[in-house]
Amino acid sequence: MANPNDLSSLRFEPPPPFAAGEALRGEVREFLAAHLPKRAVTQGLGSWGGFDPEFSRKMGARGWIGMTWPKRYGGHERSALERYVVLEEMLAAGAPVIAHWIADRQSGPVILRVGSEQQRQTILPRIVAGECFFCIGMSEPDSGSDLASVRTRATAVPGGFRVNGTKLWTSNAHRANYMILLARTGDKGEQRHAGLTQFLVDLQATEGIAIRPVYNLSGEHHFNEVVFQDAFLPDDCVLGTVGEGWKQVSGELAFERSGPERFLSAFRLLVELTRALQANPSERAQIALGRIVAHLYTLRRLSRSVAGMLQAGANPALQAALVKDLGTTLEQEIPEIARQLLDEEPDRDSARDVVAVLAHTMMNAPSFSLRGGTREILRGIIARGLGLR
Numbered sequence: 282m283a284n285p286n287d288l289s290s291l292r293f294e295p296p297p298p299f300a301a302g303e304a305l306r307g308e309v310r311e312f313l314a315a316h317l318p319k320r321a322v323t324q325g326l327g328s329w330g331g332f333d334p335e336f337s338r339k340m341g342a343r344g345w346i347g348m349t350w351p352k353r354y355g356g357h358e359r360s361a362l363e364r365y366v367v368l369e370e371m372l373a374a375g376a377p378v379i380a381h382w383i384a385d386r387q388s389g390p391v392i393l394r395v396g397s398e399q400q401r402q403t404i405l406p407r408i409v410a411g412e413c414f415f416c417i418g419m420s421e422p423d424s425g426s427d428l429a430s431v432r433t434r435a436t437a438v439p440g441g442f443r444v445n446g447t448k449l450w451t452s453n454a455h456r457a458n459y460m461i462l463l464a465r466t467g468d469k470g471e472q473r474h475a476g477l478t479q480f481l482v483d484l485q486a487t488e489g490i491a492i493r494p495v496y497n498l499s500g501e502h503h504f505n506e507v508v509f510q511d512a513f514l515p516d517d518c519v520l521g522t523v524g525e526g527w528k529q530v531s532g533e534l535a536f537e538r539s540g541p542e543r544f545l546s547a548f549r550l551l552v553e554l555t556r557a558l559q560a561n562p563s564e565r566a567q568i569a570l571g572r573i574v575a576h577l578y579t580l581r582r583l584s585r586s587v588a589g590m591l592q593a594g595a596n597p598a599l600q601a602a603l604v605k606d607l608g609t610t611l612e613q614e615i616p617e618i619a620r621q622l623l624d625e626e627p628d629r630d631s632a633r634d635v636v637a638v639l640a641h642t643m644m645n646a647p648s649f650s651l652r653g654g655t656r657e658i659l660r661g662i663i664a665r666g667l668g669l670r
């Protein structure tokens with residue numbers, strides 16, 4: 282076992298200086314002032330601000346989706362740091378970006394990496410335009426953390442595959458154009474992770490798929506159960522290589538872990554809490570808010586460091602897992618601290634913004650450390666990355 286005091290593999294390079302980002306930040310703020318839909322403060326609190334195809338199209342027209350992708354697929358060949366500025370501003374404002382979020386963050390990059398030329402040419406420009414939305418078909422009723430145990434089976438038949446099985450917790454499947462499905466095409470064999478394949482599934486054009494709502498704690502329809510019953514997928518739906526699904530998925534999950542979405546989920550509550558307390562803050566409130574802001578500042582620096590490492594072509598999987606674990610811990614602490622500082626019961630229907638936002642954030646907070654890999658799973662990755670496992 283490695284020496285637990287040796288942290289040499291855990292380096293966070295200082296975030297690269299990025300003065301040019303400030304001009305872009307100004308552009309994003311102007312855009313938000315002009316286009317952010319007027320709505321109640323609690324409306325932008327669901328995952329990534331809510332689903333708004335029109336807003337996504339406006340962002341696409343502005344060149345803010347697929348920002349780093351090659352121009353030949355409609356992308357804009359801008360830097361990961363520029364993309365970071367846009368994401369951060371959108372999330373801090375609670376802008377409704379979930380419609381294109383999955384496609385921009387992970388499905389598009391996977392298609393770019395392993396997709397066929399035809400898949401790239403037909404799909405990527407539509408994502409960039411903010412007109413093509415994706416969902417992730419990984420988790421199943423008995424497969425979440427242990428993703429290698431998925432049982433949805435795609436059986437080879439003439440001309441393609443016949444799919445049977447059930448996916449669960451599929452965010453926005455009811456509004457997405459495509460799912461990237463992870464299914465079993467072969468036997469596990471001796472390697473636990475062998476025999477898995479990814480497919481690009483056109484949810485509107487494929488028969489044999491039933492999408493049913495699963496309501497979350499706050500009564501919203503965000504998740505779904507997606508049942509495949511003898512659904513036929515032609516050969517050209519295979520994404521990447523048959524049997525290489527596990528390797529492809531592991532690469533995909535790394536895109537999920539280090540962005541500003543991993544520490545800004547409770548940001549609106551922090552803003553409302555500060556507003557509510559600022560007139561006459563107790564010493565306790567000042568210390569508590571000061572600690573949250575200091576932690577947020579540090580996390581932002583760590584997260585921007587990961588963006589810089591990605592930009593430089595490094596593979597900061599360990600650092601990304603650490604940022605997600607620390608970030609979701611802070612996101613979950615903010616409502617706890619707010620509860621202690623406010624002398625009011627959380628109430629979603631309250632006319633006081635801070636009280637309504639607190640109630641809403643509390644109901645969503647348990648999910649912060651589940652989506653994209655649970656805390657325990659991340660800590661396993663971190664331990665392995667440090668050579669402790």
Ligand SMILES: Cc1cc2nc3c(=O)[nH]c(=O)nc-3n(C[C@H](O)[C@H](O)[C@H](O)COP(=O)(O)OP(=O)(O)OC[C@H]3O[C@@H](n4cnc5c(N)ncnc54)[C@H](O)[C@@H]3O)c2cc1C
Binds near residue numbers: 425450656
């Ligand atoms: C808001 C949200 C959106 C989501 N969207 C999607 C989506 O779009 N597509 C999709 O495919 N999935 C999605 N998921 C599902 C998510 O990926 C899973 O919930 C997650 O991977 C955990 O799986 P599980 O729920 O089956 O819990 P389990 O894997 O059953 O875990 C239950 C508990 O046991 C712990 N545990 C499990 N294994 C170990 C271990 N080896 N060591 C220590 N502890 C362990 C876990 O950490 C957890 O605390 C979403 C989840 C949420 C909350």
